[in-house]
Amino acid sequence: MENHLQTKDWGLGLNGHLIIAGPCSAETPEQIEKVCLDMKKENMIPHLFRAGIWKPRTRPGSFEGIGEEGLTWMEIVRNHLNIPITTEVGNAAHVELALKHKVDVLWIGARTTVNPFAVQEIADALKGVDIPVMVKNPMNPDLQLWLGALERLQTVGINKLAAIHRGFSDSYDKRFRNKPNWSMPIHLKREWKGMEVINDPSHIVGNRAGILETAQRAINFGLDGLMIETHHDPDNAWSDAKQQVTPAALKQILSKIDFRETAGSENPGERLNDLRTAVDHLDDQLLDLLQERFSMIDQIGAYKRENHLTVFQSDRWKYVMESRTQKGVKKNLSEKFMKELLYCIHEESVKRQEKQLREADPVKR
Numbered sequence: 001m002e003n004h005l006q007t008k009d010w011g012l013g014l015n016g017h018l019i020i021a022g023p024c025s026a027e028t029p030e031q032i033e034k035v036c037l038d039m040k041k042e043n044m045i046p047h048l049f050r051a052g053i054w055k056p057r058t059r060p061g062s063f064e065g066i067g068e069e070g071l072t073w074m075e076i077v078r079n080h081l082n083i084p085i086t087t088e089v090g091n092a093a094h095v096e097l098a099l100k101h102k103v104d105v106l107w108i109g110a111r112t113t114v115n116p117f118a119v120q121e122i123a124d125a126l127k128g129v130d131i132p133v134m135v136k137n138p139m140n141p142d143l144q145l146w147l148g149a150l151e152r153l154q155t156v157g158i159n160k161l162a163a164i165h166r167g168f169s170d171s172y173d174k175r176f177r178n179k180p181n182w183s184m185p186i187h188l189k190r191e192w193k194g195m196e197v198i199n200d201p202s203h204i205v206g207n208r209a210g211i212l213e214t215a216q217r218a219i220n221f222g223l224d225g226l227m228i229e230t231h232h233d234p235d236n237a238w239s240d241a242k243q244q245v246t247p248a249a250l251k252q253i254l255s256k257i258d259f260r261e262t263a264g265s266e267n268p269g270e271r272l273n274d275l276r277t278a279v280d281h282l283d284d285q286l287l288d289l290l291q292e293r294f295s296m297i298d299q300i301g302a303y304k305r306e307n308h309l310t311v312f313q314s315d316r317w318k319y320v321m322e323s324r325t326q327k328g329v330k331k332n333l334s335e336k337f338m339k340e341l342l343y344c345i346h347e348e349s350v351k352r353q354e355k356q357l358r359e360a361d362p363v364k365r
């Protein structure tokens with residue numbers, strides 16, 4: 001993946017774990033002012049002020065955002081807090097208005113990220129514009145869509161990029177408003193080196209009580225910041241009333257979080273270095289063992305070819321799966337991990353053996 005500029009290099013004075021706060025929606029100039037004043041009173045000034053101007057709602061009829069007028073109120077934020085502001089854009093018209101009103105950072109919402117046509121429209125509207133853009137994960141846990149949206153922006157020349165992890169729609173799991181699926185942001189960071197991912201616990205949990213726990217987990221996993229919806233009077237907010245917190249509550253939450261640092265690869269510390277060296281040796285041994293196992297698998301494959309046996313042997317596979325899973329669980333490895341690992345190994349075994357059969361006895365035409 002191509003290089004891009006990280007938040008610290010966006011020219012907005014951002015550094016460390018990024019904190020983005022502000023109301024779900026801009027409602028009135030008074031509301032914006034009150035949120036700012038409460039932030040000031042609590043000395044709880046975020047790095048970026050967020051406010052939704054256009055709200056993609058599931059069904060029509062609820063508050064769909066105040067529209068362009070709300071952008072003029074962002075001056076209030078600048079006057080009181082002197083911090084950059086960010087808002088969501090969902091189409092080219094939104095982009096044009098956000099640029100006209102000098103919004104500092106744009107974000108693309110989950111419902112837009114799922115649609116490559118919409119993302120491309122936004123990207124095209126941003127051609128030649130130097131503005132940072134954050135891309136929320138798509139509604140469904142599809143890493144390629146998430147990466148694709150970031151790539152579309154990069155292709156038109158946007159190089160100030162970040163991602164936002166807001167969780168994934170899952171109507172069966174009632175514990176979350178949007179299930180976190182932590183492997184997704186971690187995969188994204190693995191695939192796109194240096195891509196910062198900001199966690200949005202407000203949309204993941206959907207209520208005030210769970211925000212701290214989810215935010216702490218995000219930091220534990222190594223995510224790079226938090227976006228938390230903040231309102232002076234959350235109960236009476238026009239949207240997302242249940243999940244917004246007051247600036248005072250936000251301050252409390254942030255004071256309880258243990259902000260962990262990523263250990264840089266240049267100078268990780270002696271103890272960590274020793275442990276990592278031990279892991280390097282163990283991984284070498286694992287690879288030697290795997291190589292040996294697959295050489296046995298190949299010998300079994302040769303036997304199957306000579307004796308006209310099928311590659312997949314369900315009784316043997318059932319035995320391997322169950323016995324190894326049991327042993328693994330006794331060694332404190334999770335059942336889920338054991339099953340995934342064994343599926344992966346088995347898939348490789350049968351593919352290798354099938355290839356042996358295919359190469360030895362090509363299909364007669």
Ligand SMILES: C=C(O[C@@H]1C=C(C(=O)O)C=C[C@H]1O)C(=O)O
Nearest residue numbers: 300311312313316317320346349
């Ligand atoms: C190796 C074999 O072939 C396949 C691969 C297995 C494995 O990886 O352990 C088990 C059963 C078969 O589906 C075998 O038949 O023993």
